Amino acid sequence: MSRIIFFTGKGGVGKSTLSSLTAINLANSGRNTLLVSLDPAHNLQDIFEMKFSGKAKNIKDKLSVIQIDIKKQNEQYLQNTLEKIERIYQYQTAFSIKNYFKVLKHAPGLEEYALLQSFTQIVNKYQTIEYLIFDMPPTALSLRFFSLPANSLIWINELSKLRKAILKKKEIISKIKFGKKEIETDKVNNQLSSLNKEHAAMLSLLKSENTKINIVLNPEQLSVNEAQSIKEQLNDLDLSVFKFIINKHTGNIDTQKLFDNSLQIPANNRALIGIDELQKFIHKKQLRATLNQCIK
Secondary structure (H helix, E strand, O other): OOEEEEEEEOOOOOHHHHHHHHHHHHHHOOOOEEEEEOOOOOHHHHHHOOOOOOOOEEEEOOEEEEEOOHHHHHHHHHHHHHHHHHHHOOOOOOOOHHHHHHHHOOOOOHHHHHHHHHHHHHHHHOOOOOEEEEEOOOHHHHHHHHHHHHHHHHHHHHHHHHHHHHHHHHHHHHHHHHOOOOOOOOHHHHHHHHHHHHHHHHHHHHOOOOEEEEEEEOOOHHHHHHHHHHHHHHHHOOOOOOEEEEEEEOOOOOHHHHOOOEEEEEOOOOOOOOHHHHHHHHOOHHHHHHHHHOOO
């Protein structure tokens, strides 16, 4: 089973750079690694000066990169959902949700469901890869992503209760009309049961010892405040932060007092663009040791 490492935090703090450095460091040590960007900003393409897509691209020995197209995933998720609805409600010919496709693709919550679907597909497809590194979107979308399995389970459980109540009334009506119970498989209930299993499995994966959530921040008060807020919201979801990574550390703020499990990444006097520059930065002995602490 793969080990999963998330890098999340405020926009612009260096999540993409830290996830890239960690992935390269793992590959350098001989660990088969896949670096995945779920960030709509597509920063990995700028960092590596390469074009990436939803297909894994090998950029060095033991390291491949995937860039998820969030817009495309939104449309694919919606299309898959519409097809499921049509199969379940085949008997309701007047039910034509396709007419609303252009509006529904902008529906609230769709983006995080599409992200979760992308994440699930990658975890299942690349489960033989030793490390899966995820460069996450900024705070708001990341937190909705992390909260989605637990929230979905609450809704699914309530919908299942409602469906059972509907079926019970349907059975009574059937007995009145036909004098005997109508025996049939309920497609809606089956779908709810399937969704329950999927989200329960995903919640279990997020809480697994093989999954680490790192928060990246800068040594400035706004970034520190947001990191603390992320920690609190993850704790509310019963998810723990593995490490707080202070990027471009200058010593202006004593982050050790704020975060016990923090790591410090020094500022670099040159832009970390291109794999050669990233490799040079990693080859500082202390940095390699720090990057190793991001995963274990």
